[in-house]
Amino acid sequence: MSDLSEQGVGKPVRRKEDFRFITGNGHYTDDISRPHQTHGYFLRSPHAHAKIRKIDTRAALAAPGVVAIFTGKDIAADKLGGLICGWTVHSKDGSAMKVGPHPVLALDTVRYVGDHVALVVAETHEAAKSAAELIEVDYDELPACVSLADCEKPGAPQLHPEAPRNTCFEWELGNKAETEAAFAKAAKIVKLDLVNNRLIPNAMEPRAAIGEYDKGTGGYTLHTTSQNPHVARLVLSAFVGVAPEHKLRVIAPDVGGGFGSKIFIYAEETACVWAAAKVGRPIKWTAERSESFMSDAHGRDHLSHAELALDANGKILGLRVKTIANLGAYLSTFSAAVPTYLYGTLLSGQYDIPAIYVEVDGVYTHTAPVDAYRGAGRPEATFLIERIVETAARETGLDPAEFRRRNFVRAFPHQTPVIMNYDAGNYDASLDKAMEIADAKGFAARKAEAARRGKLRGLGYSTYIEACGIAPSAAVGSLGAGVGLWESAEVRVNPTGNVEVLTGSHSHGQGHETTFAQLVSSRLGIPIDQIEIVHGDTDKVQFGMGTYGSRSGAVGMSAIVKALDKVEAKAKKIAAHLMEAAVEDIVFQEGRFTVQGTDKSLAWAEVSLAAYTAHGFPSNEIEPGLKEGAFYDPTNFTFPAGCHICEVEIDPETGVLEIANFVAVDDFGTIINPMIVEGQVHGGIAQGVGQALLELGVYDGESGQLVTGSFMDYCMPRADNVPSFRLGFTKTECPSNPLGMKGCGEAGAIASPPAIINAITDALGIRDIEMPATPARIWKAIQSSRPRAAAE
Amino acid sequence: MTVVSMTVNGKPVSADVEARTLLVHYIREALGLTGTHVGCDTSQCGACVVHVNGRAVKSCAMLAGQAEGADVVTVEGLAKNGELHPVQKAFREHHGLQCGFCTPGMIMTAVDMIRRKPQLDEQTVREELEGNICRCTGYHNIVKAILAASEEMR
Numbered sequence: 001m002s003d004l005s006e007q008g009v010g011k012p013v014r015r016k017e018d019f020r021f022i023t024g025n026g027h028y029t030d031d032i033s034r035p036h037q038t039h040g041y042f043l044r045s046p047h048a049h050a051k052i053r054k055i056d057t058r059a060a061l062a063a064p065g066v067v068a069i070f071t072g073k074d075i076a077a078d079k080l081g082g083l084i085c086g087w088t089v090h091s092k093d094g095s096a097m098k099v100g101p102h103p104v105l106a107l108d109t110v111r112y113v114g115d116h117v118a119l120v121v122a123e124t125h126e127a128a129k130s131a132a133e134l135i136e137v138d139y140d141e142l143p144a145c146v147s148l149a150d151c152e153k154p155g156a157p158q159l160h161p162e163a164p165r166n167t168c169f170e171w172e173l174g175n176k177a178e179t180e181a182a183f184a185k186a187a188k189i190v191k192l193d194l195v196n197n198r199l200i201p202n203a204m205e206p207r208a209a210i211g212e213y214d215k216g217t218g219g220y221t222l223h224t225t226s227q228n229p230h231v232a233r234l235v236l237s238a239f240v241g242v243a244p245e246h247k248l249r250v251i252a253p254d255v256g257g258g259f260g261s262k263i264f265i266y267a268e269e270t271a272c273v274w275a276a277a278k279v280g281r282p283i284k285w286t287a288e289r290s291e292s293f294m295s296d297a298h299g300r301d302h303l304s305h306a307e308l309a310l311d312a313n314g315k316i317l318g319l320r321v322k323t324i325a326n327l328g329a330y331l332s333t334f335s336a337a338v339p340t341y342l343y344g345t346l347l348s349g350q351y352d353i354p355a356i357y358v359e360v361d362g363v364y365t366h367t368a369p370v371d372a373y374r375g376a377g378r379p380e381a382t383f384l385i386e387r388i389v390e391t392a393a394r395e396t397g398l399d400p401a402e403f404r405r406r407n408f409v410r411a412f413p414h415q416t417p418v419i420m421n422y423d424a425g426n427y428d429a430s431l432d433k434a435m436e437i438a439d440a441k442g443f444a445a446r447k448a449e450a451a452r453r454g455k456l457r458g459l460g461y462s463t464y465i466e467a468c469g470i471a472p473s474a475a476v477g478s479l480g481a482g483v484g485l486w487e488s489a490e491v492r493v494n495p496t497g498n499v500e501v502l503t504g505s506h507s508h509g510q511g512h513e514t515t516f517a518q519l520v521s522s523r524l525g526i527p528i529d530q531i532e533i534v535h536g537d538t539d540k541v542q543f544g545m546g547t548y549g550s551r552s553g554a555v556g557m558s559a560i561v562k563a564l565d566k567v568e569a570k571a572k573k574i575a576a577h578l579m580e581a582a583v584e585d586i587v588f589q590e591g592r593f594t595v596q597g598t599d600k601s602l603a604w605a606e607v608s609l610a611a612y613t614a615h616g617f618p619s620n621e622i623e624p625g626l627k628e629g630a631f632y633d634p635t636n637f638t639f640p641a642g643c644h645i646c647e648v649e650i651d652p653e654t655g656v657l658e659i660a661n662f663v664a665v666d667d668f669g670t671i672i673n674p675m676i677v678e679g680q681v682h683g684g685i686a687q688g689v690g691q692a693l694l695e696l697g698v699y700d701g702e703s704g705q706l707v708t709g710s711f712m713d714y715c716m717p718r719a720d721n722v723p724s725f726r727l728g729f730t731k732t733e734c735p736s737n738p739l740g741m742k743g744c745g746e747a748g749a750i751a752s753p754p755a756i757i758n759a760i761t762d763a764l765g766i767r768d769i770e771m772p773a774t775p776a777r778i779w780k781a782i783q784s785s786r787p788r789a790a791a792e
Numbered sequence: 793m794t795v796v797s798m799t800v801n802g803k804p805v806s807a808d809v810e811a812r813t814l815l816v817h818y819i820r821e822a823l824g825l826t827g828t829h830v831g832c833d834t835s836q837c838g839a840c841v842v843h844v845n846g847r848a849v850k851s852c853a854m855l856a857g858q859a860e861g862a863d864v865v866t867v868e869g870l871a872k873n874g875e876l877h878p879v880q881k882a883f884r885e886h887h888g889l890q891c892g893f894c895t896p897g898m899i900m901t902a903v904d905m906i907r908r909k910p911q912l913d914e915q916t917v918r919e920e921l922e923g924n925i926c927r928c929t930g931y932h933n934i935v936k937a938i939l940a941a942s943e944e945m946r
Binding site for chain 2 (some may be wrong): 014015017018019020021022023024025026028030031034058068126201202203205206254256259286288289290373508509511512675676678679682683684685686688711712716717718719720722724725748
């Protein structure tokens with residue numbers, strides 16, 4: 001592709017990275033084999049809660065092919081730290097969250113089915129797995145609490161002595177007194193109880209790790225399916241203590257999807273890299289899918305009670321919410337932040353709500369740890385506000401679009417009562433456009449036509465806003481984050497003029513190798529095949545915070561812009577020197593440096609070569625070389641917003657639902673590659689359809705077993721569960737970063753579930769239905785809402 | 793241990809493996825062809841789809857020994873003389889992949905689907921993809937890619 005105008009910002013450039021994936025030449029962690037490697041297999045707890053009296057590994061050690069077996073005692077003897085949560089949340093009484101230790105391998109207690117008990121290292125995966133069956137663990141089974149609603153009650157089985165009533169924190173946010181006052185004078189109060197259903201991320205690539213130790217250099221290398229290799233390295237060195245940072249290389253090669261589940265630092269990669277030094281050979285572990293189900297961090301899992309106070313004209317006066325959020329058995333790396341600062345802060349939605357008060361209890365249960373999953377707190381907030389707003393519209397007899405318009409924020413910047421300050425937006429524009437694409441006006445006729453065929457049609461809206469592009473380091477630091485959320489970029493110009501960009505972002509499907517190259521191509525006027533994007537290796541990229549929270553455009557690309565600014569400035573100095581002109585007279589455009597007002601000019605490649613030959617450079621003014629780095633710290637979150645409209649058609653005989661039309665109109669600010677942005681929206685909506693209609697992570701109340709432990713029992717969306725989507729875009733530029741970009745990666749999953757549930761409740765004429773709204777649930781809802789007379 | 797031989801991507805191959813070895817592990821480990829992926833343990837996800845004697849098969853649901861003497865094609869064998877297969881080209885052209893992990897299986901299923909049903913429509917493609925799970929794309933562009941490739945190959 002040599003036409004530069006088709007390669008720059010705003011163009012639907014086809015992806016550079018695709019060639020290796022479509023030809024089967026990707027390098028995912030399980031594809032990699034290291035010389036003399038062994039295979040690791042984890043023995044996991046079959047019980048939701050038990051004391052470990054004894055672990056007898058003698059028979060297992062004697063099994064064929066076994067090299068070593070490690071338990072929690074071995075790790076403790078080496079004085080390793082446990083796994084951490086990097087965000088500290090405080091309760092209403094000012095006390096810090098209550099955290100029990102999270103050992104890499106269980107010491108005396110197992111706390112969920114799948115909890116890690118031992119690592120078997122053997123010559124083959126089969127040998128390790130067979131040997132694991134010979135390990136005798138003497139468990140004292142204990143009662144378990146897996147039902148979120150019960151675990152805070154007196155008498156519930158306790159997870160951690162540090163957390164009485166299994167309560168990790170009792171957090172609050174908002175203006176409590178103003179909220180009480182608003183409710184006191186409300187003309188109408190609408191109440192709703194909501195369940196945000198537990199989901200299991202299931203990226204298609206199972207987690208994997210290869211730990212290695214070089215006894216000559218004392219250096220460790222870890223290949224891991226991570227969204228953030230530098231964060232993994234920092235946690236493993238500074239908190240777990242496997243190795244000092246400078247002796248630990250972490251590589252995240254091609255990673256097959258993450259959606260948040262590959263942010264966290266887990267027991268498996270920790271144990272493998274530590275044990276590799278003990279064994280003296282690389283240790284490779286790859287999860288079987290059933291292990292992914294049991295031990296990848298799960299998502300969502302909130303129980304909420306919400307109340308909306310209205311005046312006589314449908315204007316919202318206040319919102320109050322009480323949420324119980326499941327944290328699982330241990331705090332995962334990000335977990336405390338998700339149902340607090342990523343949730344409560346979005347409860348204003350697109351609406352001008354003067355008073356909001358939210359209380360969140362974070363509760364431990366004997367289930368897998370719960371942490372960020374696509375949207376991380378914002379789907380939960382959006383579901384709540386869009387369901388209660390829809391309910392309020394119906395109960396006040398107002399059209400749902402009209403109710404929303406009466407409450408939209410229209411003046412910016414807008415300070416909400418829940419920390420977020422919305423910088424720019426136009427919510428009417430996205431609602432208008434979505435209604436047009438969805439032909440909302442024609443819905444009544446389509447509903448009537450469907451009724452003549454015996455089918456029930458419904459229309460549901462979701463006008464969402466979310467906060468992403470995480471995040472200003474000072475802001476998150478003041479809210480309890482242990483890390484800053486800036487991003488880094490280094491632009492290296494080679495003598496021959498091609499460019500390498502080393503980014504702290506990590507692509508596991510987002511297409512950074514293409515989109516980042518588009519940005520550089522636009523700036524430097526060179527073709528994208530002359531630009532290489534390097535990511536995922538702590539030996540190459542000095543430090544980065546990784547990819548999640550829809551941050552790689554807004555934060556990652558802004559870092560590249562800053563580095564490019566520095567490159568351009570130095571290149572101009574060099575060009576000025578070469579052309580014997582003043583640097584202020586140099587114009588850089590379309591890959592050429594020109595002395596203003598003359599025809600003296602140099603090509604990019606001439607300047608890049610000169611940077612490295614450095615002939616005659618005034619040594620106190622220009623250093624040789626052309627390589628610049630930058631760190632970019634965002635000054636605000638970004639606030640993508642928009643409107644989803646879902647139209648469903650339900651067969652009342654079977655409860656089977658068809659999505660007749662799904663429209664999404666989003667404002668993402670500046671768009672680098674519309675093809676990729678649309679793909680992100682498609683994928684997000686499909687995950688939202690999964691949450692709304694299909695998916696549920698279930699633990700059996702009696703046994704604590706994970707009932708939905710495979711793709712047999714957990715319903716992943718397949719191609720015939722989703723329609724083709726109809727997308728549109730509006731634009732208000734983000735004022736807080738150089739490119740005007742807002743994040744786009746999670747919006748689809750955030751906005752869609754309430755649109756779908758609103759459509760179903762509209763179709764059935766009912767107040768509420770729980771997610772997932774399976775055919776069985778829909779059918780039952782129809783039966784219970786049918787008047788008795790119809791049956792007679 | 794047993795010697796299992798077959799033709800893979802046009803080349804005769806042979807390896808001494810345990811009798812219980814699945815075809816997908818034979819392909820990935822004995823032959824080093826890691827383009828075919830393992831995504832689940834219940835034969836649902838389709839990341840492992842290859843062609844055995846001209847038919848799409850989930851290679852995790854077959855023993856290597858059951859493919860003794862068979863003609864096997866994996867994703868690495870689709871391109872001919874450096875020229876990508878129309879389905880491969882279509883996946884790139886229509887952004888039918890993001891992380892790429894499900895992609896080899898999707899492509900192999902698509903090639904087989906087009907061979908069996910030259911006249912495809914959106915609904916049929918979506919139903920035919922029942923055995924292939926993607927978590928990234930929402931299927932929208934996968935369907936577009938398959939319809940486009942089918943059109944081109946007609």
